[in-house]
Amino acid sequence: MTNDFPGSLAIGIDVGGTNTKYGIVNQKGDILSQSEMKTETFATPELFVDGLYEMLKPMMDSVPTGSHIKGIGIGAPNGNPFRGTIEYAPNLRWKGVIRLCEIVTKKFNLPSVINNDAKAAAIGEMTYGAARGMKDFIMITLGTGVGSGIVINGNVVYGHDGFAGELGHSTIRPGGRTHWGTGMHGSLECYASATGIAITANEMLDENPAVDSLMRQYKREEINSRIVTECARKGDKLANEVYKFTGEILGQALANFVMFSSPEAIFLFGGVTKAGNLIMDPTKESMEKNLLPIFQNKVKLIFSELKEADAAILGASALVWKLDEKSNSVV
Amino acid sequence: MTNDFPGSLAIGIDVGGTNTKYGIVNQKGDILSQSEMKTETFATPELFVDGLYEMLKPMMDSVPTGSHIKGIGIGAPNGNPFRGTIEYAPNLRWKGVIRLCEIVTKKFNLPSVINNDAKAAAIGEMTYGAARGMKDFIMITLGTGVGSGIVINGNVVYGHDGFAGELGHSTIRPGGRTHWGTGMHGSLECYASATGIAITANEMLDENPAVDSLMRQYKREEINSRIVTECARKGDKLANEVYKFTGEILGQALANFVMFSSPEAIFLFGGVTKAGNLIMDPTKESMEKNLLPIFQNKVKLIFSELKEADAAILGASALVWKLDEKSNSVV
Numbered sequence: 042m043t044n045d046f047p048g049s050l051a052i053g054i055d056v057g058g059t060n061t062k063y064g065i066v067n068q069k070g071d072i073l074s075q076s077e078m079k080t081e082t083f084a085t086p087e088l089f090v091d092g093l094y095e096m097l098k099p100m101m102d103s104v105p106t107g108s109h110i111k112g113i114g115i116g117a118p119n120g121n122p123f124r125g126t127i128e129y130a131p132n133l134r135w136k137g138v139i140r141l142c143e144i145v146t147k148k149f150n151l152p153s154v155i156n157n158d159a160k161a162a163a164i165g166e167m168t169y170g171a172a173r174g175m176k177d178f179i180m181i182t183l184g185t186g187v188g189s190g191i192v193i194n195g196n197v198v199y200g201h202d203g204f205a206g207e208l209g210h211s212t213i214r215p216g217g218r219t220h221w222g223t224g225m226h227g228s229l230e231c232y233a234s235a236t237g238i239a240i241t242a243n244e245m246l247d248e249n250p251a252v253d254s255l256m257r258q259y260k261r262e263e264i265n266s267r268i269v270t271e272c273a274r275k276g277d278k279l280a281n282e283v284y285k286f287t288g289e290i291l292g293q294a295l296a297n298f299v300m301f302s303s304p305e306a307i308f309l310f311g312g313v314t315k316a317g318n319l320i321m322d323p324t325k326e327s328m329e330k331n332l333l334p335i336f337q338n339k340v341k342l343i344f345s346e347l348k349e350a351d352a353a354i355l356g357a358s359a360l361v362w363k364l365d366e367k368s369n370s371v372v
Numbered sequence: 373m374t375n376d377f378p379g380s381l382a383i384g385i386d387v388g389g390t391n392t393k394y395g396i397v398n399q400k401g402d403i404l405s406q407s408e409m410k411t412e413t414f415a416t417p418e419l420f421v422d423g424l425y426e427m428l429k430p431m432m433d434s435v436p437t438g439s440h441i442k443g444i445g446i447g448a449p450n451g452n453p454f455r456g457t458i459e460y461a462p463n464l465r466w467k468g469v470i471r472l473c474e475i476v477t478k479k480f481n482l483p484s485v486i487n488n489d490a491k492a493a494a495i496g497e498m499t500y501g502a503a504r505g506m507k508d509f510i511m512i513t514l515g516t517g518v519g520s521g522i523v524i525n526g527n528v529v530y531g532h533d534g535f536a537g538e539l540g541h542s543t544i545r546p547g548g549r550t551h552w553g554t555g556m557h558g559s560l561e562c563y564a565s566a567t568g569i570a571i572t573a574n575e576m577l578d579e580n581p582a583v584d585s586l587m588r589q590y591k592r593e594e595i596n597s598r599i600v601t602e603c604a605r606k607g608d609k610l611a612n613e614v615y616k617f618t619g620e621i622l623g624q625a626l627a628n629f630v631m632f633s634s635p636e637a638i639f640l641f642g643g644v645t646k647a648g649n650l651i652m653d654p655t656k657e658s659m660e661k662n663l664l665p666i667f668q669n670k671v672k673l674i675f676s677e678l679k680e681a682d683a684a685i686l687g688a689s690a691l692v693w694k695l696d697e698k699s700n701s702v703v
Contacts, residue, residue, distance in 0.1 A: 175532075176532065177531055177532040191632070191633075193524055193525075193529055193531075194524075194525075194527060194529075196525060198524055198525075198632075198633055198634075199634070200508050200524075200633050200634020200635060201506075201507065201508040201634055201635060201636040202634055202670065203634075204634050204666050204667065205631075205632065205633050205634035206631075206632070206634075207631040207632075207664055207666075207667075208631065208632060210631050210664050211627075211628040211631050211632070212544075212624055212627065212628060212662055213543075213546070214546065215544070215545065215624055223664060225662070225664075293543055293546055296542075296543065297542040297543060297628070298632070300536075300537075300538040300539065300541050300542050301522070301529075301536065301537070301539060301542070301629070301632055301633075302522075302529055302531050302536050302632075303529075303530070303531020303532055303533055303534075303535050303536035303537075304531060304532060305532040331543055331556070333538060333541050333554060333556075335535050335538075336535065336538075339533065
C-alpha cells in the first residue's frame with residue numbers, strides 16, 4: 042500500500058459542517074488515537090487550525106518511539122487538491138476560498154494535502170479497504186447528498202479542472218423532481234440520497250392515502266431514511282416500496298456509469314447503506330437490467346469495507362501516503 | 373506527436389461492414405496514398421488480409437526513399453486492443469473471435485495494432501487533430517450508431533475489461549424508445565444516431581398530421597438524417613423540430629458525461645455532424661442548461677477537425693505511433 046518505512050504515521054482530518062474528526066493512522070489503517078470537535082464554533086479557519094493543533098499535539102507527542110508523522114491528510118466538502126483549498130463550501134461557516142493546507146502546514150510544520158470527502162473515501166478504500174489492488178472502481182457515497190470518487194487505471198479522476206466526479210448531479214429522470222439546492226431536475230441526488238429517500242417516503246404516503254403504513258406514526262418532517270429502514274424491516278409495504286423505487290433509479294444510474302468506465306467494482310458508502318439489502322437488492326437488479334450484455338454479471342456491487350465511524354479519518358489519512366507521487370499538495 | 377525518426381510512416385486500415393479503407397500516412401497526418409475495397413466479398417479473414425496485401429503492396433513499394441513503414445493500425449467494429457482481435461462484430465460476415473492482428477502481422481511482416489473505431493477516432497484526433505495537447509476529452513461519433521472514445525489524463529479509457537466507453541448505450545430517457553438492436557429503452561443511440569433521427573422524423577410526421585412538411589415528399593422508409601437536414605435548411609419547421617429534439621437529448625447526455633470526467637472538450641464526429649448548427653446549437657444549449665454551475669461555459673463542444681473522408685484511415689494509422697508505449701498489440 043505504501044513504501045514508507047514501517048514507522049510512518051499519518052494524521053487524518055475530516056472536516057464536516059458540524060463536526061471535525063481527526064486521528065493518527067498507521068500504514069495498515071489502524072487508528073492509533075482519534076477524537077472529534079465542533080467545526081462551527083471557530084470563527085475563522087486560523088482559529089479552527091489552532092484548535093486542531095491543541096487537540097492533536099498530545100496525540101502526536103504520544104506516538105510510539107521510532108515512529109514518524111509523515112504528513113496531514115484532510116477530507117473536506119469542496120476540498121480542491123490542486124490548490125490545497127476549500128472553495129465555496131455551502132455547509133461551512135467560512136466563506137469563499139480557504140487556503141487550508143497553507144494554514145495547516147504552517148501551524149503543524151508538516152506537509153498537508155486536501156481532497157473532497159468522496160474522493161478521500163475512494164482513496165481510503167483503495168489504501169486500506171476492499172479496493173486494494175483494484176485499478177478501476179467507483180465509490181458512491183450515499184449520505185445527505187450523493188458524492189462520488191472515480192478511479193480509472195489506478196488514479197483518481199480529476200478532469201481538466203479538478204471537478205470531475207459529480208455523479209450525484211447527473212440527470213437520471215429528465216424533467217423529474219426538482220433538486221432543493223441546485224434547482225436542476227431529476228438528478229441522482231434527488232432520489233438516492235437520504236434527503237431524496239425522505240421525499241420519496243412522503244410522496245408515497247401522500248399518493249396512497251388509503252394504504253396503511255407504520256411511517257404514518259411519525260410527523261411528516263421527522264421521516265428520514267433511518268425511519269423508512271426501520272419500518273421496512275418490520276414488513277411495512279410502503280416503506281419497502283420506497284427502497285424499491287430508490288434502488289431502481291440508483292441501479293439505472295450505476296449502469297450508465299459502468300458503460301462509461303467499466304469498473305471492476307462499485308462501492309456504496311455512507312448512511313443510506315445501513316439499509317443493507319433493502320437498498321442493495323433492487324439496485325443490483327436494476328443495474329444489471331440496464332446494462333448491455335457485455336457488462337452484465339461482471340461488476341461487483343458491494344458496500345464499503347471501511348467502518349462508517351472510522352472511514353472519514355482513514356480516507357483523509359490515506360491521502361498522506363500519496364504525497365510523494367506528485368507535488369506536495371496534490372494526490 | 374511522436375518521437376519516431378522523420379521518415380516513419382504508418383499504414384491505417386479502417387474495416388467497415390461494407391467497405392475497408394486503407395492508406396499510408398506520415399507523422400504529420402498527410403495521407404501519402406489511399407484507396408478502398410469491399411469488405412464483404414472476402415469469405416474469410418485470411419482471404420481478406422491477402423486481398424489487402426495485394427492492394428497495399430504497390431503503395432508500400434512506392435513510399436519515398438529513406439522512409440520506413442513502422443507498423444499497421446486497424447480500426448474495426450468491436451476491435452479489442454488487448455487481444456488484437458475483432459470479437460462478435462454484428463456487421464461483419466466473419467463471426468466469433470477473429471485474431472486479425474496475428475493474421476495481418478504474419479502476412480505483412482509488420483507489427484500491427486487494432487482498436488474499436490470510435491477509440492481509433494479519438495486517438496486520431498489526439499494525434500493529428502484539434503485534441504493535440506489535450507489530456508481530457510471525449511469523442512462522440514454520431515453515425516448509424518453512437519460510439520465514443522474517452523481520454524482521461526492522456527490515456528484512452530478501457531476499464532477493467534477493455535469495454536469502457538459505450539456511451540451510446542447509456543440510458544437518457546428511462547422507459548423511452550426501444551432500441552432496435554439491444555432491446556433496451558431510451559438509450560442515447562435511440563435518439564442521437566442517424567437511425568434515431570430518422571425515427572424521430574417519422575414520429576413527428578405521424579404525430580402532426582395537420583402540419584405541412586417538405587419531408588412528406590419522401591417515402592417514410594426513405595427519410596434519413598440527410599433528408600431531414602436538407603428540409604430543415606429550406607426552413608421546414610418540423611425538420612427543424614427534429615434537430616431541436618435530438619439536440620436537447622444529446623445535450624442532456626453530454627452534461628452527464630461532463631459531470632463524470634470533466635473533459636476540456638467534447639468532439640462530435642460522424643455523418644450526423646453534417647447537419648452543422650442544426651445539431652450543434654440545440655445540443656450546446658441543452659448541455660449548458662443541464663450542467664452544475666461549476667461546469668458551465670467551460671467545455672469546448674466542437675466538431676472533429678479530421679476530414680470525414682480521411683478520418684477513418686488517420687484514426688487507424690495513429691494507433692501505430694503508440695505501438696512502443698505498451699506491448700506490441702496494445703495502445
